[in-house]
Each structure stands twice: as structure tokens, then as C-alpha cells.
Amino acid sequence: MSVAIIFGLLIALMITGMPISISLGLTVLSFLFTMTDVPIQSVALKLFTGIEKFEIMAIPFFILAGNFLTHGGVARRMISFASSLVGHWHGGLGLAGVMACALFAAVSGSSPATVVAIGAIILPAMVKQGFPRNFGAGIITTSGALGILIPPSICMVMYSIATNTSVGTLFMAGVVPGLLLAIVLGLVAWYRARKYNYPRLPKASWTERFRAFRESIWGLLLILVVMGGIYSGVFTPTEAAAMAAVYSFVVCMFIYKDLSFKDIPKVLLNSANMSAMLLYIITNAVLFSYLMTSENVPQMMAEWLIAMGLGPIAFLLVVNGLLLLAGNVMEPASIVLIMAPILFPVATKLGIDPVHFGILITVNMEVGMCHPPVGLNLYVASGITKMGITELTVAVWPWLLSMIVFLGLVTYWPALSLWLPRMLGMM
């Protein structure tokens, strides 16, 4: 009963369009106030202690690191590196677009920013070369989402906060699926380009390749700083994030020289704005999951689902459906923070590995960003390509379809995500 009231209230508040964090908070307040005798004072304390954890502080640091490198100059370097490597194959610039998106998304950490940064540079070039506009738009919309799977990923940090799973292990587990998805998207582009005989670039010489590599390596080393630091145990994940922020500051100021000193306050302010928004959602989500646990909701859900005879296979199918649906109306951070604490206990009861479950959720968020009617990437891409959502939907379908197949693969083949962390002895 109380479950129905809580969720009914939450959904009712959410569809009025108020900020998700506010609807979470108001749900908790009104439920506690009217239905229980939990002292409402404890809410104030929870609002503070909710984010008083050093692990959570990785989020502002990662955002700062990403914002320093989210710059057109970095995007251009990634594109020239990618096109010198794969530009002479079928698909030319399109294939380079997939690779550049994967690289840029990994360091910038933001999908919409990737779509704009890579898209704004590569799409006009593609149209000039004679690619149809849909081809480029489809590639950029879907490949832009790669960033939340390739570490460092804020979505994974959110999952680890919500479920107490190790961030380092999650990051490692994301590597193989992330690369595989990039390859799958590239293959679709390659296949379609070959079929329709789209233009290719002249093959780059090894000197050109080396020059492009040397230019882009500084940005890419960020991934190495984070992953290497965490894996070798030199840094905790939060420290690694802080080091990444300092590293990307040094790279953009002294190596790439994309920014001048007077731009720094603006970058800091933007990052602070973004991270404060996420931290505010976290605070309220912590409040919400506190209400959930005090009402025993996750346990009840688990028992109910198991009593219905739902095995792991059916459960994962339901989870995928639910997340894809939610992915259309909310942004990844809120979904993970609301859904993970509820679904996680059921998953562990059914014997699903926490790390595998985390990767599955992340891939779901990725697909959710680019599938119609209202994926965020679709909207952003529609802005830069000046194409309508319907048109774009038609343009993305080959890639979207392959992403959904890939999602099935990740869902029912745990070894794909668990192999690398197991090999490295992280779990």
C-alpha cells in the first residue's frame, strides 16, 4: 500500500515537470509528514550526511576534468587522429567519426557535448565530401553516447554510490563492452558505406599518423591516469578524479593552449554548476532511498518478484524495458539513483553479479539517450543538423538497432563485462 502511495506521488509530481530532485524531496517530506512518525528532523541531517562521503566527491572532479577538455580544439585533434587511422577504409570520415566520438566522449564524459563537439566539425566536412546527411547524423547521435560506458564514467560512479559497488571494478568492467560497442557501431557504418559506395579519404602516411597521435595523446592519457592510478592502487577513485582534473588543466593550459587564464573561472563555474545539480539529485535520492528502506520497499519488491516466479532471464528483460522507458524521460543520473537501490536487492537475490548489473544499467542509459521519441542525443543532434526528430529517427535506426542487439548481448552474457576485472584480479 505504502509502496503504491510513494510511487504514485513521485510519478504524479514528476510529470508536472518540476525538477526531479524537488519531486523526490517533496515525496519524502509529504510521506513522512502524513503517514509515519519518523521525526522530520532526521530529514535535515540526512540532507547533509547524504553527500558527506569522499567517494561521491569523485563526481565534481570528473566533471571538472571533462570540462577542461571539452573544447573544440581537443575534438579537432581527436578527429584528425581518428581519420588518419581509419579514414581510408570504407566509410572514411564516418568511421573516423565513430572513433573520434569514442575518444572524445571518454575524456569529456558528456554525451550531448560530444555530439556537438564532434558533430559540428565532422558533419559539414562529411556533407561536403558527398555523404548523405543522415549517414553522418546517425553516426554522431549514437556514437556520442559511448562516453558513459568508456571509463571514467559519471554514470558508473552514481551506480557505485547507490549500491556500494567498487568504482574501480566497474570502470574496468566497462572497458571491453565500451570498445566492443564502438567496434559494432563502426562496423555498421563500414557496411553501409561499402554497400552505397561512399567516399573514402586518401590513406595517411605513418608520419601523418604519428603526428596526429602525438597531438591527441595528451588528452587520451587522461584515461590512463585514471585507470592506471586506480588499478595500481596509487590513488583512490576520488583522488584519481582530482588528479585527472589537475592533469586536464595542465594539458589544456600548457600543452594544447586552448584556454587562457581568464577562461579558467568560467570553466570552474560551469563545472560547479553541473556538479551541484548532480549532488543535489544525489542528496534527494539518498533521502528517497532512506524512505524506501525504512518502508522495506526493496525487500518487498524482491519477494514479490520472486514469488511471481520471475527468473533472472525474465527479470533482466523487465529491467531493460523499464530502464529504456525511463531513459526517454529522465537523464541517466536520476534514473540510476532512483532505480538502482530498488532493483539491486532483487538482482543480488537472483544471483546476478553487481558489477554486471551496473554495466547493464549503463548500457541501457546509453541506448536510452539515442532512442526516440525523446532521447537527449537526438535532440542535440537535431539542433546541429537542422533535421527533425522523425527524420533523425530514420537516420539512426541502423545504429540504434545494433545497439539494442548489443544490449541483449551485454544482458545475457555476463562474461563480456566480467572477464577483464576477473583477469586483473579485481573481483
Next chain:
Amino acid sequence: MILTLLDRLEEWLITFLIGAATLIIFVAVVHRFGCSVPVPAIQDLLIPINMSWAQELCIYMFVWMAKFGAAYGVRTGIHVGVDVLINRLPGKTRNKFIIFGLLAGALFTGIVGTLGSNFVWHIAHTEQVSAELEIPIWMVYLAIPCGSYLMCFRFLQVTWSFICTGQLPHHDHSHVDGIEEETIPPDVNWLEMDDNLHPHDLKHKKLGNGSKEGGGK
């Protein structure tokens, strides 16, 4: 005048907090490395310095940044909700929902601010101090009432300007610096697109056929 000052103060505060917190953690990590360098001179210099407070200070700075940044976020329109449904409504009904949402935000932050100030008031009468820095804990927790009341004020401000001008602050999640405005040439002929997604006549020359392999431009 006072409002502009408040705006600037808010911006400076959160900018300073995120920057300083990053530096502090960086220094703490470097210090830890320095201590393990097997050079006696460096070790003698560094080991007496106690950096154990860095984590705690970083957390408190970020909590303050989060509370005031959330208030700043209301002003920049970064707090988003599920607006798919209300965007389909006719203008007037939609406006009512938007105002309702903004006022709900003001209500929530107002309640939290009041709860928080109550809480801070009680804790200020105890001798509680933080674990490492040993500063009175109520000073740390002061972020809740201050931040929440400021946020409440911001929500009311945005509501007021929405009623007056009909405009909401809007945050662009996809803004990237350093990109020249290059737009896609508008003269692409849809009928020439050869991806079987657009109608084209059978005799039409296909785009890909014209260009030789590797012939880019």
C-alpha cells in the same frame, strides 16, 4: 544593486570552492608521494606536515559548493525535470504547470531551510566538533539553511520573472567552446541521397557512383 552583488558573491564562492578543493586534494596526494620518496631530506621536510585534514576539508567545501551551486543552478535553469508531457499542453495550461513546479521548488527548499536552521540551532548548543579539523560542527552544517533559503529565494525570483516576462532560464547541456559555427550546406538534394530512406527516381544518378574510391574532395 544588492541583487547583483549577491549574484556575483554566489558565483565567486562556488568557483573558489571547486578550484580550491581540487588543489587541496592534489597537494595532499603529492605530499603522500613525497613522503614515500626515499630521499631523507625530502622526507624530513614533508613527514612532519599533517595532511590528514585534506579529505574532510574537501568534503565540507564540496557540500557548501553543492548547496550554493544548487541555488545558482536554479538561476541558470540546470535543474531539469520530466517536461515531455507538459510541453505538449497548450500554452496557458503549460504555464500553470511551470509555475506550480517552481513554487513547489520554493516550498521544498523553504521547508528544508527551516528544518535545517532548527537543526543547526540545536547542534550549536552542543560542543560537537568535526573529526579532523575540530571546527564547531554547526558552522559546517550552516550550509543547509543558508543554501536552502537562497535556493528558495532563487525559485521565487525565477517564478516572478517567468510571470513577468514568460521566460525561463535555460541551461545548454551541449555547449562546447572553440567550435566555429560551420553549418551544413543547405543545398543537399534529398532526392540524390542514396540510402533507400528517401524517395528517389530510378534513373537518378546516385551520389556515391560519381566519386572514385579515395577521391575525397
